[in-house]
Amino acid sequence: MTAPRDLAVYIHWPFCLSKCPYCDFNSHVAETVDHSHWRDALLAELSHYAAQLPNRNIVSIFFGGGTPSLMAPATSAALIDAVAGHWSLADHVEITLEANPTSVEAGRFRDFRAAGINRLSIGVQALDDAALGFLGRGHDRTQAIEAVRLAGSIFPRTSFDLIYARPEQTVEAWTKELSEALAMGPEHLSLYQLTIERGTPFYAAHRRGDFQIPAEDLGGALYEVTQELCEKRGLPAYEISNHARPGSECRHNLVYWTGGDYVGIGPGAHGRLSMAEAIFATEQIPGPAGWLDAVAAKGHGTRKFEALDAATRVEEILMMGLRLRDGLTRDAFQLAAAHEFEDVLEPRRLRRLIDANYLEIDARGLRATGDGLIRLNAVLAALLA
Numbered sequence: 001m002t003a004p005r006d007l008a009v010y011i012h013w014p015f016c017l018s019k020c021p022y023c024d025f026n027s028h029v030a031e032t033v034d035h036s037h038w039r040d041a042l043l044a045e046l047s048h049y050a051a052q053l054p055n056r057n058i059v060s061i062f063f064g065g066g067t068p069s070l071m072a073p074a075t076s077a078a079l080i081d082a083v084a085g086h087w088s089l090a091d092h093v094e095i096t097l098e099a100n101p102t103s104v105e106a107g108r109f110r111d112f113r114a115a116g117i118n119r120l121s122i123g124v125q126a127l128d129d130a131a132l133g134f135l136g137r138g139h140d141r142t143q144a145i146e147a148v149r150l151a152g153s154i155f156p157r158t159s160f161d162l163i164y165a166r167p168e169q170t171v172e173a174w175t176k177e178l179s180e181a182l183a184m185g186p187e188h189l190s191l192y193q194l195t196i197e198r199g200t201p202f203y204a205a206h207r208r209g210d211f212q213i214p215a216e217d218l219g220g221a222l223y224e225v226t227q228e229l230c231e232k233r234g235l236p237a238y239e240i241s242n243h244a245r246p247g248s249e250c251r252h253n254l255v256y257w258t259g260g261d262y263v264g265i266g267p268g269a270h271g272r273l274s275m276a277e278a279i280f281a282t283e284q285i286p287g288p289a290g291w292l293d294a295v296a297a298k299g300h301g302t303r304k305f306e307a308l309d310a311a312t313r314v315e316e317i318l319m320m321g322l323r324l325r326d327g328l329t330r331d332a333f334q335l336a337a338a339h340e341f342e343d344v345l346e347p348r349r350l351r352r353l354i355d356a357n358y359l360e361i362d363a364r365g366l367r368a369t370g371d372g373l374i375r376l377n378a379v380l381a382a383l384l385a
Contacts, residue, residue, distance in 0.1 A: 004057035005274065006090075008255040009083055011042060011061065012266030013068035014288050017102075020136040021201035022163070022194065026268035026286050027066045039075040041295040042266055043082050045284070048300040049263045050086035053273065056261075058087050060094045060252035063117075069099035073108060077115035094119055094157075094251040101139045101147030109154050119157040121190075121250075122147055127177050131166055148184055157248065159188035164226065165219050166194050167211040174222055175229065182233045187248040191226055192241050193219060220374060227370075240323050240373055257324050259317040259336025267291040267301065278307040313337055314344045315384055318366075322376060327360075327367025341366050349383055359383070 016027045061083055063076060080095060096119040097112055099105055109120065124144045126132050132140060139147075144160075151158045162181060164174050181189065194213055196206045205211060214222065227237055235243040239257060242250065255262050264271035268286035272279060283304035285291040291301035308316070317337045321328035333341060341361060353359040358372035358379045372379050 004055045004088055006059045006255075006260060007053065007056040007087065008060040008062065008252050008260065008262040009046075009058060010252075010262055010264045010266075010269055010271070011046075011063050011068075011079055012065060012264070012269040012284075013038075013063060013071045014066040014267045015070055016065065016067045017070070017100075017138055018136065021205070022135060022197070024197035024200050025066070028288055030288070033070075035072040035075060037292070039072070039078055041292055042075070042079060044295050045265050045300045046079065046082055046086070049265065049271075052275065053087075053263065056087045057090055058083055058093055059090045060096070060255060062095075062252040063097040065098055067100050067105075067123075068097050069105040069108065069112070073111035073115045076112060076117060080116040096121055096250070096252055098123065099147070099151075100137075101144045103139075103143055106143070106147045106150055109150055113154050118155060119159070119250075120151045120155045122151060122158065122160040124148065124160045124181075125163045126166070127162070127180055131169075134166065135163065145184070148186070152185070157187065159190060159244075159250065160186060161190040161192065163192050163194050165214050165222050167213060169214065169222070171218070171221050171225055175225055178226060178229050182229060182235070186235070188242070188244040188250065189230065189235055190242050191230075193223065223374060236325070238325050240376065257320045258328070258332050259321065272308075279313055281306055281308050310338070314339060318384065319380055322366070322368050322372075322380065325367070325373070327365050329365040330363070333365065345383065349385065353379060353383060 012026065014026055014028050015030050015033055017029070019027060019029055061080060063071070068076070076097065083089070095117050097117045098121045099109070100123050112120070124147075125135050125137055127141050127144060129140050148158070148160055162178070164178070178191075196202050196213065206213070230236060230243040234245055237243050238249050239253070242253065244250070261274050262271055263273060264282060264284060267284055267288050269284045271282035273282060281304065282302060285294055285301040285303045294301040314337045317328070317333060321333070330340065333339070337344070350359065350361070353372070354361065357369055358375065360367050360369055368376055368379060
């Protein structure tokens with residue numbers, strides 16, 4: 001038998017206590033949730049995909065949402081046990097759960113650790129009460145700081161998120177806030193610029209002129225000070241929005257960014273699966289009720305299962321991999337895209353971007369420069385036009 005191929009597992013819990021006005025994720029507010037029903041449905045869909053993916057080595061399990069820390073800890077335990085029953089687990093498998101820092105959820109951290117979670121990712125989003133109110137968060141800065149402290153005492157690995165480039169935020173204010181976050185001693189930080197996504201309450205409010213986000217030049221300055229402060233404190237960026245001490249990078253997200261295989265379980269979850277000499281894109285029904293009905297009827301809620309053509313796969317790998325500070329190695333690109341860079345990239349476009357100091361290519365691989373990372377969307381558009 002050949003060696004097991006690595007696989008990551010993403011499990012989506014779609015429920016939140018409230019919907020944040022900036023969020024365009026597949027999340028829903030429900031008055032009640034039948035936890036045993038949802039546990040059985042997630043286990044059923046997991047079994048459906050396990051039957052199609054034999055001989056896999058699990059490197060990561062990620063509970064995302066929504067707010068998966070609202071799930072019963074027994075549900076996460078049952079799903080982790082089921083994954084271990086279907087496949088082999090890597091020696092240092094990463095098992096992450098996303099959490100919000102409300103006092104109710106923080107009090108359940110120990111139960112999730114006992115269930116097998118070994119990495120907690122906390123949605124702090126800001127260390128300023130006015131900003132937290134603007135962002136629609138259900139906690140204050142004191143709860144956020146306490147949740148980070150408590151998580152660090154319980155879980156072997158932790159991370160937390162912050163959103164910057166908020167309305168009227170200055171470089172000086174962000175420098176102070178980020179410095180406070182770094183003083184808390186994190187091993188991993190996800191730092192995102194606020195974006196206005198279509199279909200969210202913020203989108204309508206922004207169009208009405210209720211608030212403005214920083215102009216491009218200020219956004220660039222905020223990004224640069226973010227890189228400088230984190231680098232100085234030993235958390236360099238390994239991806240555009242993610243910073244970590246060496247060895248503390250999120251292994252699950254690295255599977256996405258390097259073109260690895262992952263299976264998506266739960267409403268709206270996506271997957272990329274190597275099967276029968278092809279790469280298949282999967283997508284589950286996004287609505288919780290519709291997904292539950294489909295699982296009850298046929299054991300899974302898949303609404304898309306299609307092979308990716310070579311051009312789409314190459315474009316996807318480049319769009320994801322060039323987000324990484326180290327870019328894509330030649331070996332990783334060959335494994336994920338079944339091509340060499342020179343086989344699929346138009347030489348004149350590539351040369352123009354190299355000459356403009358936006359990209360670098362050598363014997364090791366292809367990567368964006370510092371200038372290229374700041375302008376990555378435009379660089380990718382020019383490279384893949």
